[in-house]
Amino acid sequence: MLDPWPLIGRDGELSELTVSLATAACRGVVLVGGAGVGKSRLVCEAAGSLAGSGWVVRSVTATASARAIPLSAFGRWAEDMDGASPLVLVRRLVAALGEGAEPERLLVTVDDAHLLDDLSAVVLQHLVLGGAATVLVTTRQGEPAPDAVRMLWKDGLLHRRELRPLSAGHTEDLLTAMLGSSPDPACSARMLRLAAGNALFLRQIVEFASTSGHLETVDGMVRWQVDGVAPSLVELVEAQIGAVRDAVRDVVDVVAVGEPMQGSCLQRVVEQDAIEEAEARALIRTEGDVVYMGHPVFGEVRRNTCGPWRLRRLRGQVALAMRDGAPGAAQAARRGLLWLESDLPPDVHVFLSAARAAGSLLDFGLAHRLFSAADGAGGMGSGVRSRVPLAYTLFMMSRGESADEVLDSVVAADDDEPDAYLNVVTVRAANLLWTMRSPAQSWQVVDDALATAQGSRRHNLMASRAIQLTLAARPRDVLSAMADVDYGGMDSFAATIGLAAECLAHGELGRSEDAVARAVECRRVVGLNDQGRFLGLHLAEFLTFALAAAGRIAEAVDVAEENLRAQQHLPASARVVAEEILGMALLAAGDLDAAVRRLTSHADGGLHDPATSASFPVATSVYRFRPLLAQALARSGDVAGAEATLAAAKADRHPAYVYVTSVELLAEAWVAAAGQRITEARRAARRAAEFARGHDQIAREIWCLQTAVQLGDTGCAARLGELAEVTTAPRAAVAARYAAALAADDPAGLERVSGEFEMMGDVLAAADAAGHAAVSCRRSGRTGRSLTAAARANRLGATAGGAATSPAVAAAALAVPFTNREREIALLVAQGLSNRDIAEVVSLSVRTVESHVYNASSKAGVTERAALAELVRAALG
Structure with a gap:
């Protein structure tokens, strides 16, 4: 690693500082900030810059250990001054500091001025008041300083500048520069969280991780195998916490094990005056009624240095103090974990409540620990209320065989809560369908149950059947299956699944308005069942597709962006899928660079973490979105990347996901087109359309035929005309006009269609139509219009990032x-x-x-x- 570390993220502050100090009217600047944010380094850089332009620089550093010694900070200039009175000493020191320098070109820097002894503080004061030098001072935020120092900025003699911690972006840039490679997402997130913009803490963390062999580079990215904290970091934190009384240290330790915690909860565990003292020393901070550590690394250090018995006792105290509150899901899960890792006796009710809360937050690893703890405590019987949630959690962790074993241990499937959607049948069917990759067996399980099911139990089972039909690409059968279902009498989990399936079915059939209506109803019930909140991801995916396929592209992007914002406080697995959904919408809009970034989130944001990649949302999203990534890469010109991505998608093809077959075929088409194998590309697009037609996927068929037209297929006009008669989707009508104009070699019609596609938001289709218009004009001898259309095609394609690989745009560029x-x-x-x-x-x-x-x-x-x-x-x- 480089030494010294590069100065990153401080260009603005450094420029402002050097300009201020060089201004004749400025007597100096005081930099205020927390320990380790980079005050000393900034002073060093500013002083070096001024020294390089001819200034004389005198530098001193105050320390706590020397504070009791008068003039300790200026000791090197105080030699041979014994016996003089304090005032005379001060005057002589000021003169000694200025010897050989012009006052207007003399800079005196004082690091940690809050630690100056009183007489040294008076020297600093005289330097400023007498105009003997320009001074640059650092002081730690929240620490008391000598009166002579404090009055310098209180009276406006020095400009006060507060130095904030580095931003996350600048911290990551610094981290990458020091590691020599980009950190993987898990490494980056943990280091950024611990450092919280503190360059000194970041350096200690990185150096310890490096020298202890806990950093390794895999596939060009640095991974951190976390193991303990740096001894030097412990010393830094202990020095910053300082010598505090035991009651204050108890506050720090309690918050370290319980953060974020309610202030009322903290008050039940520790003394109020100790809380106030810890807050005054910036060891803790409060936002509203929620208490956090003053800096994340404080908690990390204290949790690593407290003895295990003390930690167990403190966790138990916090868990008990949380009992009387009314926490949300996050706090309920947190309380269960604290209880589990404390010295308290096991409590089945606490564990079960916490496990359900963890599941609602998609933290299935924690849910599994808590359900298992309840099982071990003897509170898990053999009925639906007990082991079925454990099996469901294992299924959501993609541990299919373990889930199956738990389900086999359930004595009866309907002895508890017979109307609940999560029961042995539905969980087993889901496990077979997705995790075990056995659609036929999954269908058989539901068939057997439907043979005898009645009432609400039958309605709930129809939701399972609806999702099976959805994946099997049978949208009309989905609507038929759900036609007689009473949503009012269904479990909210089942209702969410049924409504989401209907949303996609309407989208497939080209009925975007009906899809929106079903999505609105689904949103009303999706949050009523904690275990089913993740289904909001699938609803967002289905609605985004329905809108994009219909040609309502701006609305599709809005839905996807809103969904991504809604997932920001959920685990990485939810954010990964939300990013992919947005990537799907951006691909439809033709924003290829952004689409590639979002669609690679499964690699950059989740799959390096085994816990994340094994979660149900991520594990089941990979095949659905990889063909879209292949399309985006191909249309961006990355043919090799597109081919590799498509090959990986085919190798990981999920037997249940029939409904996205046409997406894979379209990826084949665009990969072939990127390689200028146009005949092959058109055939693949036609195969995609034929598959969609055979499965009543009207919206997909229209999209596939439009793709064929973009690739120059002149035989799609008749079928697109038929489809435009059976759907009101905007894409259908525009695509039909596009096909007709291309078949008729009608340049004016192609130009109009290009404008319509641009208004719709499909920029790449607009570019291709303009390209076809240019070629058509050229054939008819209209050279001027041909050049105009070609320029438009190139502009639109370049805006989207796909001009290089579009056959139509490429054809427009050929004047022959x-x-x-x-x-x-x-x-x-x-x-x-x-x-x-x-x-x-x-x-x-x-x-x-x-x-x-x-x-x-x-x-x-x-x-x-x-x-x-x-x-x-x-x-x-």
């Missing part, structure tokens, strides 16, 4: 009036493919390919194959 087949072959020639290779790609004979190459060369005015390739490459930039 090639036929579609000649253009495709010319592009493949430009890639360096032989005639035999090209023949295999486009499914033609070698002789036919040779003929097309000859014709294309003639139109381009060249006689050699190499010249044709060079001309095409030059046209495409």
Whole structure:
């Protein structure tokens, strides 16, 4: 690692500081901030800058150990001054400091001025009052300073500047610079949380982790295998906490094990005056009625240095103090964990309540610990209320076999809460469908239960059937299955599943208004069952798709962004999926760079953490969103990345996810198009449309046929015209006009369609339509309009980041009036493919390919194959 560390994130402060000090009217500056935020380093850099421009710099540092010695800070200039009175000593010291320097070019820096002895403080005061030097002083926030020092900024003699901790972005930049590689998300998040913008703490953490061998670089990213805290960091924190009485240290330790904790809870455990003293010393801080450590690293250090018995006792005290409150889910889960790790006897009711709360927060690891603790305490019987939640938690952790074993241990499936949705049947069916990847067995479990189920139990089971039908790409059957269901008599979990399934079914059928109506109703019930709150993610995904597929793209992006904001306080697994949903919407809008960033969140934000990647939301999202990432990469020009991503998606294809088959086929189309294999691309888009048509996925069929048209397929007009008659979705009508204009070689119609797509928000389709308009104008001899349309196509494609790989935009850039087949072959020639290779790609004979190459060369005015390739490459930039 570099030494010294680079100064990152302080450019503004450094510039302001050096300018202020060099101003004749300025007597000096006092920097105020917490320990370790970088005051000393900033002073050093500013002093160095002024010294480089001819200033004389005198630097002193005050320390607590020398505070009892008069003039200790200025000792080197106080030699041979024994016997003089204090006033004479002060005058002589001021003169000694200025010897050989002009007062207007003399800088005296004093680090930690709050630790100056009284006489040294008077020297500083005289330097300022007498104009003998410009001074630059640091002092720690919240610490008392000598009166002579304090009056310098209270009376306005020195400019007071408060130095804030580094921002998260600057801290991460500093961390990356010191590590030499980017930290992985888990490493970055933990180090940033502990350092909280404190550069000194960050340095201690990084150096300890590095020298102890706890850092390793994997796939170009640094991982931190956490093990303890740096001894030097412990010393720093202990020095900052200082010599406090036992009651104050108890406050620090209680908050360290219980934060964030309610102030009323803290008051039940420790003395009020000790709380006030700890707050005054900035050892704790309060926001409203919630108490936190003054700095995150304080808690880390105290939890690592307190003895285990003391920690167990303190956790028990906090858990008991929380009993009379009315905490939310987070506090209920926190209380259960504290109880579990305390010296209190096991309490089944506490553990069960906390486990359910943890599950509602998607913290399934904690939920599993607490359910298991309740089981071990003898409170878990064999009925629905006991072991089914444990099995469900294991299922949500993707531990299918363990979940199955727990379900096998349940004596009866309907002896407790027969109307509850989470029962042996539904959990087993879900486990078989997703985790065990056995759709047929899952369907059989529900079939067997439906054979005898009646009333609310039957309605709840129909929700399971609806989601099975959804994944199987049977949207009409979803609506039929739920037509006679009484949502009012259903468990709220089941109602959420049923309504979400109906939302997607309507979206698939091109009924976006009905999809929105079902989503509104679903949102009303999604929060009524704590265990089902994660279903809001799937609802957001289904509604985002329904809107985007219909051509209501701005609304789709709004829904996805709102969903991401709603997940910010939930675990990483929820945020990963929310990022992917937003990536899906941004891909529909044609914002390729942003789409790629969001769709790679499963790699950058979750899958490096085994606990996160194994959670149900993330584990089941990977296959659904990987083909979308492949599309985005292909359309951005990253052909190799797109091919690798698509291959990974196919290798991980989930047998239950039939409904996204067309998404994978469209990814094949765009990957082929990015490689200029246009015939192959059109065939893949047509296969996607045929699959969607065979499964009543009207909205997907329209989207797939539109893609085929974007790739130059002129045979889609009739079917798109039919589809436009059965749906009011904006995309259907525009796509039908696009296909008709392309088939008729109508440049004016193509130009109008390009504008319509842009208004819809589908920027890439707008670029492709403009590209087709340019080619059509060129064929009809309208050179000026062709250039205008080509420029529009290039502008739109470049805005979206996809101009380089779009066949239509590429065709617009070629001024030669090639036929579609000649253009495709010319592009493949430009890639360096032989005639035999090209023949295999486009499914033609070698002789036919040779003929097309000859014709294309003639139109381009060249006689050699190499010249044709060079001309095409030059046209495409």
